[in-house]
Amino acid sequence: MTRVITEEYLSQLLHQREPFSHKNDFGNALLVAGSRGMMGASLLAARACMRSGVGLLTVRVPRCGYEIMQLGLPEAKCETDNRTDYHTHIEWHSGIDAVAIGPGLGLHEETQEALIELLNRGLSSPGMPDPALILDADALNILSLHPHLLDKLPKDTILTPHPGEAKRLLNATGCGNCLVMAMKYGVVVILKDHYTNIHLPDGNIFRNENFGNAGMAVGGSGDTLTGILLGLRAQGYTAQEASILGVSLHAMAADLAIERGNESEESLLPSDITKWLGAAFKELQGD
Numbered sequence: 001m002t003r004v005i006t007e008e009y010l011s012q013l014l015h016q017r018e019p020f021s022h023k024n025d026f027g028n029a030l031l032v033a034g035s036r037g038m039m040g041a042s043l044l045a046a047r048a049c050m051r052s053g054v055g056l057l058t059v060r061v062p063r064c065g066y067e068i069m070q071l072g073l074p075e076a077k078c079e080t081d082n083r084t085d086y087h088t089h090i091e092w093h094s095g096i097d098a099v100a101i102g103p104g105l106g107l108h109e110e111t112q113e114a115l116i117e118l119l120n121r122g123l124s125s126p127g128m129p130d131p132a133l134i135l136d137a138d139a140l141n142i143l144s145l146h147p148h149l150l151d152k153l154p155k156d157t158i159l160t161p162h163p164g165e166a167k168r169l170l171n172a173t174g175c176g177n178c179l180v181m182a183m184k185y186g187v188v189v190i191l192k193d194h195y196t197n198i199h200l201p202d203g204n205i206f207r208n209e210n211f212g213n214a215g216m217a218v219g220g221s222g223d224t225l226t227g228i229l230l231g232l233r234a235q236g237y238t239a240q241e242a243s244i245l246g247v248s249l250h251a252m253a254a255d256l257a258i259e260r261g262n263e264s265e266e267s268l269l270p271s272d273i274t275k276w277l278g279a280a281f282k283e284l285q286g287d
Helices: 007-013 039-051 063-072 109-121 138-145 147-152 163-173 178-185 221-234 239-259 270-275 277-285
Strands: 002-004 028-032 056-061 077-080 098-101 132-135 188-191 196-199 205-208
Touching (some): 028 221, 039 221, 039 270, 039 277, 056 063, 063 077, 098 221, 109 138, 109 147, 132 138, 132 221, 138 147, 147 163, 163 178, 163 188, 178 188, 178 196, 188 239, 196 239, 205 239, 221 239, 239 270, 239 277
Parallel strands (some): 002 205, 028 098, 056 077, 098 132
Antiparallel strands (some): 196 205
């Protein structure tokens, strides 16, 4: 069954914050992203994550990205890989609630091996629940090159392919479409397109027809969406809730940047979407 997302439905999903809450109430997120020449993707995703309400964010980058992250987003912690230009290990301390991997990651052989090793060993830490997982961009391209890894994905992992990435995944797995993939592997597949469809493992599809515009067709928009999804998952939204709400907030913010700001579809940038996330949240809160 396909259901069109409405603002009324989104308002029902939105969590209300307690007045006397603190940062640990809103989750601990980890973003694994970036490589030399692609650090902008890390920064876009990280800023969107922070603007989505997460309590704590750590960004893991190659050493070449340390100063970029520390200066570009002082609100986030920054950890570095041993290598200067790309990732060779994907790891984290216990207590992480959600992990996003992929923006600007690159396809270096050692980076592929790091993701393969992670999925083979699992995400668990002793005595701790598994963190939620979001895979985007080059993490999806690595899955296409090593499709057996899809069997290793934790249930309710969120995959966020654009049509090109989806085609590679579908060809590699033999799945006829994204819904088949979602049901076969127990994951959520967000196909980013003019009408973004959210394919759920229970066989249902949620479609974003009411929000968004052609200004979003620019490099970096997907990185921004990944950051929003990471922030929501870390706060305790289910994979379905985070996907529906994240896709919609992302698109609503893009609309607000044009309707209330000074942007046009031609001038819209992913950083404008992040800037208008607060207004999108307020729309759903009825403010």
